[in-house]
Amino acid sequence: MSERAEATASTEKDSIKFHFQLQRDEFSLDVDGSFSGRGVTAIFGHSGCGKSTLLRCIAGLEKPQIAFFQVDQSVWEDSSQSTRLPTHQRPIGYVFQEASLFPHLSALKNLQYGQKRCGQSQNNDQLEQVIDLLGIENLLHRKPDRLSGGERQRVSIARALAVCPQLLLMDEPLSALDMKRKREILPFLERLHQELAIPVLYVTHSPAEVRRLADNLVVMDSGKIIASGKLTETEQYLDDSHLF
Ligand SMILES: Nc1ncnc2c1ncn2[C@@H]1O[C@H](COP(=O)(O)OP(=O)(O)OP(=O)(O)O)[C@@H](O)[C@H]1O
Numbered sequence: 001m002s003e004r005a006e007a008t009a010s011t012e013k014d015s016i017k018f019h020f021q022l023q024r025d026e027f028s029l030d031v032d033g034s035f036s037g038r039g040v041t042a043i044f045g046h047s048g049c050g051k052s053t054l055l056r057c058i059a060g061l062e063k064p065q066i067a068f069f070q071v072d073q074s075v076w077e078d079s080s081q082s083t084r085l086p087t088h089q090r091p092i093g094y095v096f097q098e099a100s101l102f103p104h105l106s107a108l109k110n111l112q113y114g115q116k117r118c119g120q121s122q123n124n125d126q127l128e129q130v131i132d133l134l135g136i137e138n139l140l141h142r143k144p145d146r147l148s149g150g151e152r153q154r155v156s157i158a159r160a161l162a163v164c165p166q167l168l169l170m171d172e173p174l175s176a177l178d179m180k181r182k183r184e185i186l187p188f189l190e191r192l193h194q195e196l197a198i199p200v201l202y203v204t205h206s207p208a209e210v211r212r213l214a215d216n217l218v219v220m221d222s223g224k225i226i227a228s229g230k231l232t233e234t235e236q237y238l239d240d241s242h243l244f
Contacts, residue, residue: 016071016167016199020057022064029053029064029223037072039215040193040200042231044207044238050223051203055169058201059094060087071166088117093160093198095170099152101144107155108140114162127162133195134158134188150181154188161196168200174209189213207238 015034022029029050035041043051056062058069060077067079076085093114101110115127131137134154144152153173160168173189174182186209193200193213204210210217210231217234219227227234 017068018058018070019066019068020054020064021066022053022057022062027053027223029057031220031223031225033218033225033228035199035201035218036216037199038197040202040213041216041218042210042214043201043203043218043220044205044210045220047205049220051220052171053223054220055094055171055201055203058167059092059169060085060090091164091166093163093165093168095153095157095160095168095173097172097176099144099149099156101152101156101159103144106141106143107136107147107158110144110155110159111140111162114159118162118164126164130158130161133161133191148181149177150184153177153181153185157188157192161192161198165198168198170200171203172205173202175205186212210238211235 015037017034019032020029027048027050031050031054043054045051053062057064057067064079067077067084069075069077075081075083076090077083101107102113105113111127111131118126131140134157136151136154136158139147139151139155144155147155153176157170157173174185177185190213202209202213214231216229217227217231217237218225219234219237227237
């Protein structure tokens, strides 16, 4: 068994459990299942199938009619018990398509803003590790408007990690970048994958990104999950993606 597969198998008991039902005018989300507690799980499906809505439910940014979300033994939301951790108390890092940095703060100050939510004593060591991992040492004193799109996104990922998240949510983090910038940033995402133990939910349209980064795959269609499992067992959905 490969190192990655072993890691996935050994933490299956820690998997992340979810159940959401959300009704909008012309769309309903109805998902029930679990994610691996380790590695990268790609959430894949055509435009409008509900990938971002699922991440927003997990982050507590939506109010589904039915909601259950549990990480390890910790229940973040259970509508049957009226339990609901507000977004700002959920230990998540969230990376969006477009870098969402404070324009008036330097990259370092943006990271320190995230770090304040971390609240652990080894804070600075962890921040240094994140800075090193994303290769942004020489960008720290620049403000966002003096960074390239790829550099800004690397700082955004670092800020998401600076909060010491238990779960990293990435919503098409490369889709606003051109091919050159994508190529520049992918190796850093691979490093994150290899060196961090934080589970990542990674929304994408790109079969190439899934193949390069993911251990597990969740395939969505019309607000439902139509396949889920290890990438090695579900990869055929990437090739058939033009069919649904
Ligand atoms: N705030 C909103 N109010 C009403 N409908 C919405 C809202 N946000 C999204 N929707 C609708 O909900 C559905 C799911 O949207 P969602 O953004 O989750 O899809 P997606 O799979 O992430 O799409 P994409 O890949 O294009 O980003 C779509 O039909 C969309 O039009």
